[in-house]
Amino acid sequence: MVLHAPPTTVPRLLADRSASEPDREALVVDGIGALTFGSWQRRAADLAEQLQQRRVAPGDRVGLRFGAAEWLDYAVAYVAVQRLGAVAVPISDDAAPAELAHMLADCGAVGLVHAGGAPDWPGGWTHAADDGAGSQCGEDRSTPHSLAQILYTSGTTARPKGVAASHANVTYGSGARHRPFRHSRHLLHAFAIGTNAAQIMLMNALLAHPAVVTLPQFTPLRFARAIARWSAGTVFVVPAMAMELLTVADGHDLSSVRLLGSAAAPLPGPVAARLVAAFPNATIVNYYTSTEAAPAQTAMAYDPERPDSVGRPIAGGGVRVIDDGRPCAPGEIGAVWMRSPAPTRTYFGDTATSATAFQDGWVRMGDVGYLDADGYLYLVERDSDLVKTGAHRVSTLQIEAAIHEHPAVADAAVVGLPHEVLGVELAAVIVVSGDAALTPTALRAFLADRLAPHEIPSRVHAMDKLPRNRGGKVDKRSLRRSLT
Structure with a gap:
């Protein structure tokens, strides 16, 4: 309250x-x-x-x-x-x-x-x-x-x-009757200074019940050990960290965690399912916001019935999906907007860009998505990266989620690359777990039962590690440059 x-x-x-x-x-x-x-x-x-x-x-x-x-x-x-x-x-x-x-x-x-x-x-x-x-x-x-x-x-x-x-x-929400995360004595995170997620953790240090703990350097092994050492009840990560944690989860006591929150980028449903198994006492929650929209956000506790949804708005905010100035019907794809319950943010010194991104308390998220009939939000793509191949518009996020279902995949990203006939072809970049082997042919065969033919990447490349920015998001511009 x-x-x-x-x-x-x-x-x-x-x-x-x-x-x-x-x-x-x-x-x-x-x-x-x-x-x-x-x-x-x-x-x-x-x-x-x-x-x-x-x-x-x-x-x-x-x-x-x-x-x-x-x-x-x-x-x-x-x-x-x-x-x-x-x-x-x-x-x-x-x-x-x-x-x-x-x-x-x-x-x-x-x-x-x-x-x-x-x-x-x-x-x-x-x-x-x-x-x-x-x-x-x-x-x-x-x-x-x-x-x-x-x-x-x-x-x-x-x-x-x-x-x-x-x-x-x-400081919005500082008038709350109870301090957040009262189930925890310690809240552990490893967000980089300079990111919106880190700023939220700084405000948690001022407003929440637990002490906020961070690491001088993130490695999955150090983070897992810190969870056990501090008996952390609340843990916040970005999806890339969550994927790395899964590689070291066995052999560490993670039973203290009651809430594991993922922020900064959508958490693929298959990864969330593995986290449920690795953190037996935790609720896995996907949070969605942006630097521009905060403190507005959606939240979604992992639900096998809606594994890829980022949830519904919390803390007094709102979500709408717009196409050509009109509200989209359930299931119809459009631009995602979020309403801030607090005084809105703005682009410093840029009134022209601010006017298009901030309107009457609503903030354009820069994502394309849709709402289902119950008001749950699903993201399709960044609007600047929307992939149209041939006559089809495809969601790279949904393709990435399908790729993550393969047990040999530790990380994955999908981008569109120029193609003479289709205009754009799909390319998947994967990071393979440990000593596992996964050929492009085997991956495409795996995806054949999960995706439509036009959604299956025509190119598959392996990398040791995906390029990410300090906020934990895959740098798809860098990926495209490396593949063209």
């Missing part, structure tokens, strides 16, 4: 939690250290004063460049910037120099906060975050309807765009 509490800000949420539970752990980096709410508040106030001495002012944009091992410093810097009424711009430490320069220039950042060293940035200033134990910046200048953050999209279909969100947006 969500109360109609007045809008608030991130620094105020931390101040309240610090006042009521100063010694409670909020964030943990496995093997490195932890932040209590009290130490998080003290360090953020101290860093805010240092940034104020750099003349950071309300409305200024400040880049935050941190890696997975630096989550504690990142959390401190995120709140410190916002205490000054400034805007946090999270950036992963693996961003290429050109990508970093584009983001900082695009948002007009006045500086860059990092964990140490001196990133190469031609302009502004850099500031290394430290432990912070000195004087404190007393005044919190954040306001609910001012900007809290600018988060850059993954750039899988175009150049990354900055998505701006207010404090009222990112």
Whole structure:
């Protein structure tokens, strides 16, 4: 239940939690250290004063460049910037120099906060975050309807765009009567800083019941061991991590997990079915949202009757499917839109693109899909990647789900490639499990009972690993380039 509490800000949420539970752990980096709410508040106030001495002012944009091992410093810097009424711009430490320069220039950042060293940035200033134990910046200048953050999209279909969100947006739901995930003492994830999923985990650290634990580096073996070590009741992954976890699940105690959430990309039904077996006490939930639409989302507990659905809207949101400006009938494919229950986000400094993507509280998701008669959403494809081969429109997601049913397949992606006759032909790229062998002929024979003839890929290629962006999504542009 969500109360109609007045809008608030991130620094105020931390101040309240610090006042009521100063010694409670909020964030943990496995093997490195932890932040209590009290130490998080003290360090953020101290860093805010240092940034104020750099003349950071309300409305200024400040880049935050941190890696997975630096989550504690990142959390401190995120709140410190916002205490000054400034805007946090999270950036992963693996961003290429050109990508970093584009983001900082695009948002007009006045500086860059990092964990140490001196990133190469031609302009502004850099500031290394430290432990912070000195004087404190007393005044919190954040306001609910001012900007809290600018988060850059993954750039899988175009150049990354900055998505701006207010404090009222990112703190939506903070008036809930009960803290989320009360079944857990620890919530474990391995999302990369700079992604929307990571930002949701940061807000969970402020709002949820369990301490939020992450790893300095994800490997499936380390993650499985961390589940057992922390007796994690709640676990969040991206589908690629889930597939890797399945390769090491045997021999590890995963019985503590009550909720395993998958985010950032659709979870193939066959993979979800294997997770049910690997996590015997967990409910497997597929979450669907976007950087633009958050906090709106759909959720779907794995259901063998609807294995490929991403569910129905939760938390006051809504979903509709539109074609040529009209609502689609059940089963009819169109553009997916989602309604945000919070003040909507926007593209920073790009009013023209914002006008097409954000309309009256509705956000275009960039996906093509359909609703069934009961209102469950199914995704077909990114609208920029919709595959039409010959006279047929096909769903690469459905083809990928069928490929994942093969026991020798560890990962798979399907793309459309230019073809002289059909216009586009289907190409499947697979990662084979362990020492298993799978020929193109054998895979096509396997798919013959599961797909229509026009849905069976004419080309099959094997790779050791699929290219993915830091958000866990397959980089299909890169795949197409490698195959043409």
